[in-house]
Amino acid sequence: MNPSSAPFSSPSGKLSGTLYVVATPIGNLADMVPRAVETLQSVALIAAEDTRHSARLLSHFSISTPCVPYHDHSDERRTDDLLQRLTGGESLALISDAGTPLVSDPGYRLVRAARQSGIPVVPIPGACALTAALSASGLASDRFSFEGFPPAKTNARRNWLDALAGDRRTLIFYEAPHRVLACLQDMEAVFGPEREAVLARELTKTFETIQGGPLAELVEFVAGDSNQQRGEIVLLVAGAPARADEGLDAEAERVMGILLEDLPVKQAAALAARITGVKKNALYQWAIDQK
Incomplete structure (x- = not known):
């Protein structure tokens, strides 16, 4: 039997189907x-x-499986209907318009309800716009935060961005094409014109654009080309730089402490910078301050 259709014995002892969370292409x-x-x-x-949007994808791969709509406006009755089919032994798949479901897409309620009912939920990994954009951005990827869509109104958006201004992680946003210029202008005002950022637009599609630079330059780039205000857009912003008056984090201090046992300060700072990503000068100054 194909594992996709094999029934599952839930904790209650009843046979149930499996809910598959299936990623689909974001363009290609x-x-x-x-x-x-x-x-x-x-x-x-x-x-x-x-279902209308997904019809082209399903037709392309000769998939004739019946479809029902499940989106942000679906009521509890639709969730209950799907759960009933799952608990009755049928396996179901959840897809979004593009990419990985639940990443700024509906589906959370169904997945949560299925797990609470003891129904197995299996991810089928694939395309995701935020990870695709991050992988090609050149920004730090060891720590990042996906913030979804910014607020639509200027005042709310600036207040929201202000709360993120000091975050050291790379920040990732989705944005609507008709708001991308205003959003970038607000980012420039809040984060500063020199903060590095990347516009990733229409990923995997014919007119794919990945443009990086200081926010001031990115604003000028988008303002000067109306084509950059179309399509599916991911915005990435570098994390806030460390302030000169801040001390090292615990990990950087630990690494420096170990290296200083055997190395001169200058060499220890240079090696610790490669290991931790912290600026060499900050590490050197910290070591001097410890004496």
Whole structure:
């Protein structure tokens, strides 16, 4: 039996189906993984964010599985109907319009309800705009925060951005094309014109654009080309730089402490900078201050 359709024995002892959370391409249909195609072909039903939008994808891969809409405006009755089918032994797949479901897409309620009911939830990984953008951005990827869509109104957006201004992590946002210029202008005002940022637009599609630079330059770039205000957009902003009056974090202090046991300050600072990513001068000054 295909594992996608095999029933599962829940803690209650009853046989249930499996809910598959299936990632789909964000533009290029060649990015569809074989496991996703097999799963969508074998389940009893597909819950799609927009069945009309998904029809092209399903047709392209000869997937004839029935679809029902499941989106932000679906009521509890639709969730209950899907749960009933799962507990009755049918396996279902959840897809969004593009990319990985639940990443700024509907589906959270169904996944949570399924898990609470003891129904297995299996991810089928694939495309995701935020990770694709981060991988090609050149910004630090060891720590990042996905913030979703900023508020639509200027005052609310600036207040929201102000709360993020000191975050050291790379910040990732989705933004609507008709608001991207205003959002970048607010980012420049709040984060400062020199903060590094990247615009990733129409990823995997014909007019893919990945443009980086200081926020002031990025604002000028988008303002000067109306084509950059179209399509699917990811904005990435470098984390806030360390302030000169701040001490080292615990990990940097630990690394410096170990290196200073065997190395001169200058060499220890240079090596610790490579290990921790902290500026060499800050590490050197910290070591001097400890004496």
